[in-house]
Amino acid sequence: MKAEAWLFSGVAVFFAVTGGVYLRYADDPAGIAALAVSFLMSALIAAFLWRQFRRDGYRPEDRGDAQVREAADRRFSFPARSYAPVVSAVGTALVGLGVVQGLWLALIGFGVLVPGVFGFVFRPGADREGGA
Template sequence: MRAEAWLFTGVAVFFALTGGVYAALSDDPAGIAALMVSLLMSGLVAAFLWRQFGRDGERPEDDENAEVAERGDRRFLFPARSYAPVVAAAGTALIGLGIVQGLWLTLIGFGLLAPGVFGFVFRGGAPDS
């Protein structure tokens, strides 16, 4: 987890430097806002990863000599065959398209997003075979 934390910390620093230079040399408020939002989002991910690393330490995936069995006692966020992320992403994409194309597509998107959120909340997925 430490490698991912360093990666997103580097991205946040890049956006901080780029945004600072861009804000000093440009009068474009949209570009400045976009760079600052990118800085905040990458900083949020970096903070989460550093917190998880501090709480859990090194993962078995980070050790080149780790055995597969060492991963067995750790919890997962989703079941291995969960369709909830895919369904929720498709519903969100249809909502975004519906805002541009028309209300009917937005309603279909909300209809698809609802089971995706339900799957997230109740950890729905395909049964293990």
């Protein structure tokens, strides 16, 4: 997690510096808003990754002497036959297209997105495995 945290911290700093320069020399409110939102989103991800690193420490992927079996007890793993990521991605894409094409497509997208989110939240077997 530490490498990813550094990466997103660098992205956040880039957007902060770029946004500051753009704010100084440009009069475009849309560009300023886009750079500000980009900074906030990357800073949020960086903060989450730093928090996870402080809480969990190095992952097996981060260490050179790790064994394959150490990564077997991952907290955020989904079964190989989980359809929740695919259903959520399709629903999100339909909602995004619905914003452009019309309300009817966005409503269909929300109808597809809700089961995908429920699949993530209420994953079958999560309580029996002692998982997250």
